[in-house]
Amino acid sequence: MSDAATGKAPLLSVQNLSVNYGAIKALKRANLDVFNGEIVAVIGANGAGKTTLMNAIVGDVPRAEGIILLEGARLPAKSYQVVAAGVSISPEGRKVFAPLTVHENLEMGAFPIKDRNEVKKLREKIYNLFPRLRERMTQYAGTLSGGEQQMLAIGRALMARPRVLLLDEPSLGLAPIIISEIFKELTKINSELGMTMLIVEQNARKALQLSHRAYVLQTGEITMSGNSKELLRNPEIEAAYLGGKKKK
Numbered sequence: 001m002s003d004a005a006t007g008k009a010p011l012l013s014v015q016n017l018s019v020n021y022g023a024i025k026a027l028k029r030a031n032l033d034v035f036n037g038e039i040v041a042v043i044g045a046n047g048a049g050k051t052t053l054m055n056a057i058v059g060d061v062p063r064a065e066g067i068i069l070l071e072g073a074r075l076p077a078k079s080y081q082v083v084a085a086g087v088s089i090s091p092e093g094r095k096v097f098a099p100l101t102v103h104e105n106l107e108m109g110a111f112p113i114k115d116r117n118e119v120k121k122l123r124e125k126i127y128n129l130f131p132r133l134r135e136r137m138t139q140y141a142g143t144l145s146g147g148e149q150q151m152l153a154i155g156r157a158l159m160a161r162p163r164v165l166l167l168d169e170p171s172l173g174l175a176p177i178i179i180s181e182i183f184k185e186l187t188k189i190n191s192e193l194g195m196t197m198l199i200v201e202q203n204a205r206k207a208l209q210l211s212h213r214a215y216v217l218q219t220g221e222i223t224m225s226g227n228s229k230e231l232l233r234n235p236e237i238e239a240a241y242l243g244g245k246k247k248k
């Protein structure tokens, strides 16, 4: 059960966040809350500003205005400080460190954690979640399949022991069967480890099936939000993001 219905303060709160790339206003005063234990999705078309939103949260692009709070405290602006504060990301395109092994990639993810024993325990946890990574721990990340790289990107982000895990298009370029495998794992990470997640996806159907609540981002603006199950049945959402009504 998430805190969304219980009136508690959000774990992550994005308030009036704007991002400009020169004259382009990529994000316009976006507001969004993620409560403890929730999976929240942001859906939107190509270029809607989803990656911009994620990168602004983790400090990879400068914020023009607005604030981001984690447990009521302002999230720092620099990316390494954001990770240390408790927000880590599996980025768009995965961005694993290709010349490093699976094992070394996971170690890199744990940079804010000084206790070696803790790092070892975390790594075991990741290998239990993704047995394919354990089998390939000495393999160079650049030689992994797309699906395995995605698992590694998620594992690397989890190695920082985040309070909130951000996922930017984990389904991108993957075969449907691999997408299902990864989404099943994400459900488990949420329900069994209690991990709070914010996911952005072009694959709106998958994202709405996975998440508890969702926001719709349209050319830099949040235009709609609600319970994911209800959004899945919403005719407007169906027409714009789910490829129209499914033929029986």
Ligand SMILES: Nc1ncnc2c1ncn2[C@@H]1O[C@H](COP(=O)(O)OP(=O)(O)OP(=O)(O)O)[C@@H](O)[C@H]1O
Residues within 6 Å of the ligand: 021, 024, 026, 044, 045, 046, 047, 048, 049, 050, 051, 052, 053, 092, 202
């Ligand atoms: N570094 C940049 N410089 C200039 N414009 C940018 C930059 N990055 C993104 N943009 C523009 O900002 C807008 C939002 O881009 P963004 O990558 O956030 O979209 P997105 O929703 O993640 O798209 P996609 O689904 O294709 O990943 C687009 O119009 C894009 O061209």
Ligand SMILES: [Mg+2]
Residues within 6 Å of the ligand: 050, 051, 052, 092, 169
């Ligand atoms: Mg993107």
